[in-house]
Amino acid sequence: MIRVVVVDDHPLYRQALADTVSGAPELELVGAAGDGPTGLDLIRRLDPDVAILDVRMRGCDGPDVAHALEQSGVGTRVLFISAHDDGPTVHRALSAGGNGFLSKDAGSKEIRRAIVGVMRGEVVLAPVAGRRLTAELRRQRLPETPPLTEREQQMLERIAEGRSVAEIAAELHLGHATVKTHLRSLYTKLEVSERAAAVAAAMRRGLLT
Incomplete structure (x- = not known):
């Protein structure tokens, strides 16, 4: 079982993510939070295998949470899911310690595959996020x-x-x-x-x- 925490400040989407995780036999939802600071505390306490983070949240955003986890040595892998998938946003998320990035229009199967992928050590990117990241990296080269x-x-x-x-x-x-x-x-x-x-x-x- 892959233990998962969901952190997203939109209640309906957070519940949809929770349902997606709970509906997969290989995944276990162990917690959910509606803002960055609460999510960071939850991840530190529960030590899940994978955390699904929204990029833009109250208090501290997803990349801030991922960076804090990395700095404190927490081994939780991070999958970002965001409505904002422009190049700079994707680049910042991955540079902060993210292992994957999906758009919020991703379906349940894609999200479940991404969770399993990042757990295996893969870098999982939605096709559009990958293209925009490549363009951003070329710009910053x-x-x-x-x-x-x-x-x-x-x-x-x-x-x-x-x-x-x-x-x-x-x-x-x-x-x-x-x-x-x-x-x-x-x-x-x-x-x-x-x-x-x-x-x-x-x-x-x-x-x-």
């Missing part, structure tokens, strides 16, 4: 390219494809600890702390196409 080793480039390409540590280790015939060492080195060079932000930073720098 930095001229300097950090020097990556061949192994670090291999790690980067595989995390961009949503591969897990175990899958990367098996494909490259490396130990899990070795893969994690290369990933830490990659994150340090890109000045990030997790895979979604690494993919975003690499695209900005032209390291991924």
